Amino acid sequence: MNWQIALPEIVLSVLGMAILIYGVLRKTAQAQTVTMLCIGALLITGFLEVTRAGGVGYNGQYVVDAFAVLVKELVLVGAAGTLILSLDYNRRQGIARFEFPVLILFATVGMMGMASASNLIVLYLTLELQSLCSYVLAASARDELRSAEAGLKYFVLSSLASGLLLYGISLAYGFSGTMDFRVLAGLLASPASASAGAIVGVVFILVGLAFKIAAAPFHMWTPDVYEGAPTPVTAFFATAPKIAAMALFLRTMAEPFGHLLGSWRLLIEIISVCSMILGALAAIGQSNIKRLLAYSSIGHMGYALIGLAAGGPIGMRGVLIYLITYIFMALGTFGCVLAMRRRGAFVERIEDLSGLARTDPALALAFAVFMFSMAGIPPLSGFFAKLYVFLAAVQQQMWVLAVIGVLTSVISSFYYLRIVKVIYFDPTAPAFDPKSNGVAFVATVSGLFTLFFLVFSGPFVGWAGTAAAALFG
């Protein structure tokens, strides 16, 4: 039994528990210190992740391949970025408790498991580990009504999704007699050999996962949760869990149900189109930037799903490139949102950004870079993300999907431009308070990545290609 296969996850869990005990025992322990320890734990894990050998372990339930490693690294980046962002915010909002970073740590363990799950039960358990931590995180500003509401809403709707997922898993199990991805793939090798019950199960699993990545029409919880949760938690939701859930989605659709592509492709196409259209239209009327970003993230998942609908290594590679660029755009944008603090209070209306170009040119530039990138304007990274998914779609001759995709990207560029307009064209509002170092760091790193992605896109594209090929190995 090759137990070392999960070594980074084990190390991270043990470190998480140790940090938890440290926090409990040292009543005076600063949340700051605990957060730093957690970032250290994530760094160690990230290092272990790249140095370990791949393989399959735990009776085929847990797999470590190039795909899993890529996703885990992204998840770790998302979690670490969130922790850095949370430092200043939590302290100022009076919610700096040592449980917060530890919860993110455990959620990360869950997400790493999601990337490696090769069995429906492992899939479910790791997903629940992540979700459970997320519910608490959403409600972590417990004195605030909106946060509590976000937590509850997230919990109720996400439980529903988990229920659907579980139902789908039980159907798939009932009609095939196995939970193992490889065995399932063998049993469902041709659409003819798949029983109708198993296909219904696939549909339920698909719906459950669509809930988790907040793709339309299963997105209802997103705007409220994004708006209500403390901003660093929103940043977390927008990055790491999305990446992990998407990875789970990719693996599930590629490995056990890959041969049923013809059966589920139409569903993914519909979800993708709905998400893109909703993301483009619903965000136009928003005045709260967190809500706007919630709709924008729905749209982004729609674009990423184009790659999944196209299927095959090229489609999956498109999705992975999308996720790589998206995580940095999202982290950076939320970093900018966290810099919106006036007279000690965090503000989140779009009008608050008015005339930012005059009062804080650097922040304005960073914001503009992220907005143009999210709109998919070259030479920023968001363009390459869209390029590779459209490439996959056109290659599969999915012209309609590609054309809907580019047209919705034009529509969505309207609201991204609106933010740029408020920042650059509108009269100056009072300046924001000075940025904290953590926020500046995250925004700068993400901004540079977004700006210069075209220069070093080669290795990333290659890495994503290897990872996608591993799914079909």
Add this chain to the structure above:
Amino acid sequence: MNQVGFPVLSLITWLPLVGVGVILCVRGDEETVASNARWTALWTSLIVLAVSLVLWADWDPRNPGFQFVENVPWLPEFGVGYRMGVDGISVLFVLLSTLLTPICILASWDTITRYVREYMIAFLILETMMVGMFCALDFIIFYIFFEGVLIPMFLIIGVWGGPRRVYSAFKFFLYTLTGSVLLLIGLIGMWIYAGTTDIPTLLHTRFPVGMQTWLFLAFFASFAVKVPMWPVHTWLPDAHVEAPTAGSVILAGVLLKMGGYGFIRFSFQMLPQASAELAPLMFTLSVVAVVYTAYVALAQEDMKKLIAYSSVAHMGIVTIGIFTFNVQGMQGALFTMLSHGIVSAALFLIVGVIYDRLHTREISRYGGLADNMPLYAFAFMVFALASVGLPGTSGFIGEFLVTIGALHVNFWLALLGGMGLILGPMYTLYLYRRVIFGRLTKLDLRSMRDLTPREVAIFAPLLVITIWMGAYPTSFSRFWDATVSDMIAQHRQAMAAPPAPAVQLARFVR
């Protein structure tokens, strides 16, 4: 390596960004920063202009292919590379871009007082994008530059523009973006079919006829907006009216040429059958543009709007020329584009001069300026006459050649396209009369100064080039003679050859 032994095109393309870096490093109070930013931007663009003259000096007029070629692998597994090179079609547009940028910076010297540093940065980035677009020999690179232009231009219109700048900036951006994304889909289709993004290879790839039509329509969506052709031209007057003077100069001088260049490079050269098939559509839209916008221009009260509509008419002549598929038409189209790049840019600068003094562009507010601004009246006259195509100026050669080219196709086309030669003088000379002639009755006009030395320095090179192009066109047409003949020959050959068989698009070269 290429004939000069160093990557001259990359140098021209990326040098402005060095200037951006320098400007970003400037520290001090606002006045110092502004002044340093101006000088840095001016010197950077002048150095770029000087370097770009290498293209003029070392051009090999006998070579119809790409010159000064550079090739660096970028994403080899996709067939994408960083490839640069110019041929007879693109080389003069590169020079046009490098010429107009210092002029724009000079023209904005005193008029831009807010965010000077950002303004200069935007213009230098714009220069990089423009030059890069004309030099790119890989269409991913091309597309990056082609669409990247939108970001600085959006900000230039929106930050430094007039009262309706927000509306115009959005309209400009969304119109152009809508076209561009469809172009992207078309390019991806080509990429998958040919397995490479190398433009010289694609020029010799024969696409199946059915696919060509779709590709042509996708390209049309983008380039027609950019040119702009009727009926998708409506963003142009708005953008011009609201943009600062220098923004209009770049918009009319170079950005519109991107559409014309795209039509030649992508539609004409890569899709010969579809171009021939859809040429009637292009002719119809162009003729409508020539005639209709001329009348619209006649009714304008705003000077910039009038010149904007005249741009649409001129670009209509260009698109007629391109799709005549003969040497005269193509040469005429290129000449018209080049001439329009100089002349319309100059006309926007002309408007800018009096706008700076009186802060209005309403034609009726002016009159009789010949009395107290003789130098100005002279410069305006030369450019106005060049715009209407007076023999001896740059405008004549192009329109004349296009009319000849059109005659080879169809008499009516030549007649209607040639209407531009009659309608153009109507609105242009009418404008000139209302602004320059008449009695100097308005008091505030009396105190207006004639051209300052800085303004003379702006207009002198443009004036010289306008006359030079009209008087001795060979020194310009020598650049593209070989390329155009080769292009037309290849087009004839492609039309004669059996069409490529329809193939499934599913194959993809890794």
